Amino acid sequence: MSTKKCGHYSGIGGQAVLEGVMMKNREEYAVSVRRPDGGIETKKEKYEGVWGGRRITKLPFARGVFNFIDSMVLGMQTLTWSAGFYEDEEAEETKTDAVLDRATKGNGEKLLMGLTVAFSIVLAVAIFIALPFGISLLFQSFVRNASLLAILEGLVRLAIFLIYVAAIASMKDIRRVYQYHGAEHKCINCLEHGRELNVKNVMKSSRFHKRCGTSFLLFVVLISIVLFMFIRVEQPLLRLGLRILLIPVVAGISYEVLRLAGRTDNAFINLISRPGLWLQRLTTREPDESMVEVAIASVEAVFDWKAYLKEEFGYGFEEDEGTDAPAEPEGLAEADVPAEQEGLAGADRSAEPESLAEADAPEEPENPTGADAPAKPDAGQEASPEGTAV
Template sequence: MKSSGIGGQAVLEGIMMKNGDRYAVAVRKPDGEIAVDEQEYHSIAKYRWMRLPFLRGIFNFVDSLVIGMKTLTFSASFYGEEEEGKESKSNFLERHMTEEQLEHFMMTLSVIFSIVLSIAVFMVLPVAVAGFFRRFTDSSFLIALIEGLLRIGIFIAYVGLISFMKDIRRTYMYHGAEHKCINCVEHGLPLTVDHVRRSSKEHKRCGTSFMLIVMVLSIFIFMFLRIDNIFLRMMSRVLLVPFIAGISYEFIRLAGRSENPIVNALSRPGLWLQGLTTKEPDDSMIEVAIAAVERVFDWRKYLSEEFGLTFESEAGEKAEPADQKGAGA
């Protein structure tokens, strides 16, 4: 499988797709039409050292949060409620900031809040709970294992429980559509609703897999850190998050480009977990995903260069690649 380099994210009733410095978010509006917003985003990794292996993953994670907040804001604008309440609350800021400054401020605040909340719930809380078991054992290895299993358990319970919410379940369906589109083109099939529907809803470069790798890797790293003071232990978890995220990003990057049996085996738990965060989409969701892809990615050129496909027109293929293995769900 040849990596296309495109990635995405599900949003409220829509999908964001990113390719290089360009991203597009497509949203199914309440009236049934598809609205597409295309933007250019330049990474915060402006210096060469920021793009070095094991460092680039940290900055890529922040970029993903920023773009995610922007695209969620766009999609939510079509389904906004309580507009008057929001307006009155923001009057003070609106009087002292331009629209651009206000948007930047709120985006920064949202990203910081998301990072702090994630670290508190998935890194700090398990340390506090695992500390209870110190009255039964002195083994730092066992405590680190319990802490790690708690962390993974909290994460799985979280993504599983929120799937019962109607809006989240639909977002998981759009998440499935996003993966199906990427798998479709990366396995040499023209980007049509029929081909996308037959493609897999799991992908090795998924953020769900990334989060699981971070948590599993943290178990092994924290096993070798013996810190008795609970506050210093919590602080060590926070400070090591960028280091662990950097390693995890490199593995995800490798997995997306490799068919090595060992890499595939290590990727398998993440694909299993995606069974919770991706659901089978309907055709209308697939249409939204295709609309987002086509604004930032020339899939016809990609299939021509990588698989030798040629096309009679924008709508139909003239030839199909001989090898289509892995394209089915």
């Protein structure tokens, strides 16, 4: 089977926050938020990660674990920052906050952030590892084959995950966050398909992307089914403990699969990416133009998209004209990057793609200015990891 490298990988990724989008490019990130007064506030900072860029964080398989933790920490930081615009302005610092700040010498917020991340990990292990394992034990007297029991456990885990995602997606307050998730994906798709980054082009782009964090989590669930089949231990507590110890291994493999999916394009990769793209129908929504404007502001703060389009697609931009209209190169080839999931993760189009085959297919770049282009959907974040559309 031939493997074709995706030639237009941008390397940027991000996530949705409250009324905004965070985008990350290498060691820089920017988070843009729509303020209550209607303006857009953007913060740009460097982020070298919890581990400070040590060599071990770049090693294959190990990097997935470190990137996942980094993206959780950065995600919490940017989400907290965005929420600050919508907090009660008259709220006063509580006595607990004051005592905590004094006890930690002003690092109370960082401590709470760390505790929140730790609690989230423990809760995830309890819900997605311990609970399915416990349910599978109820069938132990009926299912004697260890491999079949592991598969049953995996199916229970998958069902819990899908119910969890669907329940979150049904919450009214989450809908706007998922719209911003869609705006994040659309911006990345727009650039990776060779279009100038403007509202019109982004709105026409897909809200699905292969590198979305939603796909990463689904890979984790599916790969765990395979790995846990090889744990042949009779003692239940020891068997559960080995599953917990294997979580970093599962995350590392899942990250590499997601990374491969975002950089290569063949029938097998597209096939294994399809379930994640389907799942993004729940975790993304079509954004409106005001949301796309926020996402574009975040991208432009950390990514020179004009230089990217020039290098990848050969576009030139006339700076003295005061417009961003690129000079389209001769013989521009069809973009071979599949449309989006990351993620990741991940506009007001009137129609969604009817099938993921359409959502997934690469499309020919249009006039990058977006002028006179038909509004055709072009379907599709490193969980988040670097370069992942979450």
